[in-house]
Amino acid sequence: MSKRFYTIGMAGHIDHGKTTLTKALTNIDTDRLKEEKERAISIELGYAPLTLDDESQVSVIDVPGHEKFIRQMIAGVAGIDLVLLVVAADEGVMPQTVEHLDILNLLGIHQGLIVVTKMDQVEEEMIELIEADISDQVEGTFFEGSELVFVDSLSQKGIPELREIIKQKLSTIPVRDAKGAFRLPIDQVFSVHGQGTVVRGTVYEGEVREGDTLEILPQQKKVRARQLQVHHEPQKSGRAGQRVAVNLGGISKHELNRGDVLVSTQHYSTTNTIDISLDTVDQLKYPVKQRGYIKLHIGTAEVYGKIVFFDRNELSEDKNVLCQLRLDDPVVTKRGDRFILRRPSPMETIGGGVVIDPQGEKYKFGEATIEKLQRKKEGSPEERLMDLLKLKKALSKKEVCAELSLSDDDFNEFVNPLLEEGTLLRFGNHYLLAKTYEEMLEIIEEELLTYHNEFPLRDGMELAQLKQDLNPYGKEIASSVIDQAITDGRMKKRGSAVASTTFEPGYPKQWEKRMKQVEETLMDQQLEVEPFSVILERAGLPDQWAQELKHFLVRQQWMKELDEKHLVSAKSFTKALSDLYDQTGERFTLQEAKQTLGLTRKYLVPLMELVDKSGYTKREDQERVWVKEPGK
Incomplete structure (x- = not known):
């Protein structure tokens, strides 16, 4: 059988015998500081192992009881499974006892025993009065109905019985989950x-x-x-x-x-803004103002900050409130963590509650925000993930776990069914809603349609530019979605460009006749062509189409770029290449090429450079050598 691990906390008023009781149970003195010895009070948390049986390992925390040491007490109880509320028989319930009760209740600790100490210092007939006093004070708390155990730590009276009751109580408490992230x-x-x-x-x-x-x-x-x-x-x-x-x-x-x-993992994150569900103490001495200064105790951290309300400007009575904390320094927390809020001055416990979102954002004042926080508080992990992805669009597993305070096991448990049913999609390392994918596809299709209308002569939109338009979704997810859309046949890829599946580059209707005129002129003029700008001007095409049409004709392989100013038809180039090959030897000079083609130097020199560039010949001194046969 695997061993069970528990932590027990001692709580109660100063000098009610918590440290002495701890020593009686464990045989260890937890007052370890010189100042504690001199003043006979506990300043720091004290710890001792309590041996009950071979199946459990128990740590006892001796929590300071003095008012000024409340912060240590909160740090101590944050990891406690069972609380022993210590009340001295000769004094009964005292002010710090009541405050400890409030804090324990607000921290969500539900398992406790009440231990009445110093029994040797009171008469037997006082026991009923002590019981009645304690019962009145714990009414409405998780201690209501708890068993009272009477002991005297110095004489060991009642200590064996207390150990047995502790053992029985712990056997009913589930052990903490060790499956999550450390x-x-x-x-x-x-x-x-x-x-x-x-x-x-x-x-x-x-x-x-x-x-x-x-x-x-x-x-x-x-x-x-x-x-x-x-x-x-x-x-x-x-x-x-x-x-x-x-x-x-x-x-x-x-x-x-x-x-x-x-x-142990990157699933935990730090935060300065926390959405919370706050339960106040029974009676606040002073109202809490909007953006009032507070001190947050969470885990073992103690951080100052401001409280922000969204449905009121002041908190003055006992109630549950959904609100937000904006902290001066970052803390580490996750959804479901318990906390205590105190007022720094005048010092007072305001209340406590649970974190409902460790990554809060700025919201507007009003009922809509309260409804949003209520959904966060009550929502299942699936619902909260849906809301989160509607807002953030796409998130990695690490980001989801950090945002929703999930372990790897929790994540897999509810995400895998959503993936199987198609509600959720995974692209690379990111997850997004199927609706978001369709939303992105609509944006892509609209962008491509607009682009094709504006640039009908281009093969499509450059991939890098389309990714930039999807930048709000993140570069990685934009790339993955585009790749998937191409695979799904929602668009097609041409080199480094993408296009709608039905799109083919071509002359726009408004200029189709004039562009065909330019094309026919180039075909007719063969190798001795006019400058491209002159041909465009004669056809009546605006300058804005010059580069677009030039690149289109070259991409379609209808034309070859002779130089910066001239285009020649691919058909004329191919014929000239064939004539040259048939009428020259393995090597030939520029003069031989001139005799073969009958061109002036104005056209012959750039034509021969184009032949070199196309890989058919290479220049050696004043001659050219054939590298490959045309058409092969």
Whole structure:
């Protein structure tokens, strides 16, 4: 049977015995800082392994309870499976206990036990009063109806029973999914002499192995997992639910901070704009203003920013709100991640909730935006992908996973059926809707029709130019779609140009008669032709058609370009070539060519250069040598 990994968090008011309870359960003192020893409070998160049986591995997080250390508490609970709410019997529920309850509730933690400590300090008859007080305070939270366990950590009274209850409770909690892409929000950074940089955190999802190449976000810095430890014991791997320390190669301690994230794939991305579903605390002391300054706690990160509403200018009562956070610094998150919002000053917890889109954009104020955010919140991955591709047109797998916060397995699970049914198409590394493909084809066909009308003498539109017109869809996808359209017979390719399937280059009706006149004149004049511009002028063709018609006649192989100013008919050129070959020897001079063809030097010299250029002869001193026989 595979081992199960869990993380337990201790929460509650300062000096209610969380650290002592942790030591009673694990035999480890989590107060490790000198300042903590002197002040008898927990400043930083403390961690200890709890051994229950051979089938599970449990980490206990001793979370600070003092108000000023709320941020560490939020960082700690973000990866917790089970919470022990600690209440001292001699004091009962206190203000920080209530705030911890709010935060735990908002973070979506649903599994908890209530542990009443310091039982040796109160009389037996006080127990019923303590139970009633706690029951009143936890009403409406996930702790409502939870079992109360009475212990005294110093005398060990109730500790064995608590361990057994914890074991039974954990057996009902599903283990975290290790199939996704590895993600570890960093909550501690330190260095070890002779080893280098070490980071520690709770693995949110996925698995890491010794030797893996990883990435630090948001720095986008590549690192290597040189060694792994779980509670100071070397391990070859670490997986979701475990507290893992990773010795990193390729980065110094000074380049890292609490709140950075260690990941194994490029599917995670950084963001400054997050669409959220926010649930406020029961009673806000002060209203939250539009674009008011907030502090976001997400994972182990703590970032300042502004809150943007789209259906109100102030939030003053308990309710769920769809809104957006625009952050001063980037964070790493994905859809479904939980968060807490606090007001920096005056200090107050505003609420918490879930990320519905880690890549938010700027929206207009109004009901339309709220409806859009509601669709994002409620939509299935398929629906969200449809909406995303309608907006972004074409995306790679990496981009889809980052935008929708999906693992490779999730992506394949819902994308493959869409590909099979034809709703979704894949071109190279990109995916797009079948409707988008048809939309692109319509654009292509319209562009080609316009181009053919404007340039009827050309073979078609240059491929590079057509790709440029499709640039909003991306160069790679434009190339793939054009290639597929050619394969599907939606258009045809001529060299470096593309054309509509029904298009053939030819004279436009308006100028057809005059262009044919130019063609006939060139045929009649044979090799001693007038300048092309003179022939055009006599035919009454505008100058704008000069180059178009010249290139058309040459591409059609009806004419040959004698020089920059003259065209000769291909038929006349072929006859002259044949006459030359029949009436000269293996070698011949320019004078011999003149005698054969009867041309002046004005036409003979460029004609012989054209013969050379066409590969029939080559010049050697004052003679020309035949290289190949005409017609072969």
